[in-house]
Amino acid sequence: MSSSEESEDQYITFEDFSKIHLKIGKIIHAENIPGMKKVLKAIVNIGIDRKTVIAGAAIFYKPEELIGKIVVICTNMEPRKIGNIISNGMLLAADGSNGKPIFLTINEEAPVGTNIH
Numbered sequence: 001m002s003s004s005e006e007s008e009d010q011y012i013t014f015e016d017f018s019k020i021h022l023k024i025g026k027i028i029h030a031e032n033i034p035g036m037k038k039v040l041k042a043i044v045n046i047g048i049d050r051k052t053v054i055a056g057a058a059i060f061y062k063p064e065e066l067i068g069k070i071v072v073i074c075t076n077m078e079p080r081k082i083g084n085i086i087s088n089g090m091l092l093a094a095d096g097s098n099g100k101p102i103f104l105t106i107n108e109e110a111p112v113g114t115n116i117h
Helices: 014-018
Strands: 022-033 036-045 050-055 070-074 080-082 085-087 093-095 101-103
Touching (some): 022 050, 050 085
Antiparallel strands (some): 022 070, 080 085, 093 101
């Protein structure tokens, strides 16, 4: 959506935004899920905890391409069952060409678990 299409009813307050917990994470494990072609399972180190996340990236990435990747993760998403796995977060990504997720990352080094404001 372009900025000319935005309207005030689409704005959120600072208080609304502050409810979203974003952190720097590092993907430490990734694997395909048997029977599911579009999603894969990733385990993300967020410092004092690890989050299991289901990401719609299996068409575009092999699991080994994601391991070690520094990502931005929303850590307080409501858990959601996908297949037989509970996803406990969301990796932030931009829409790339042909729907390929371009995972958000950082340019400078920041410790895993760092809060994003």
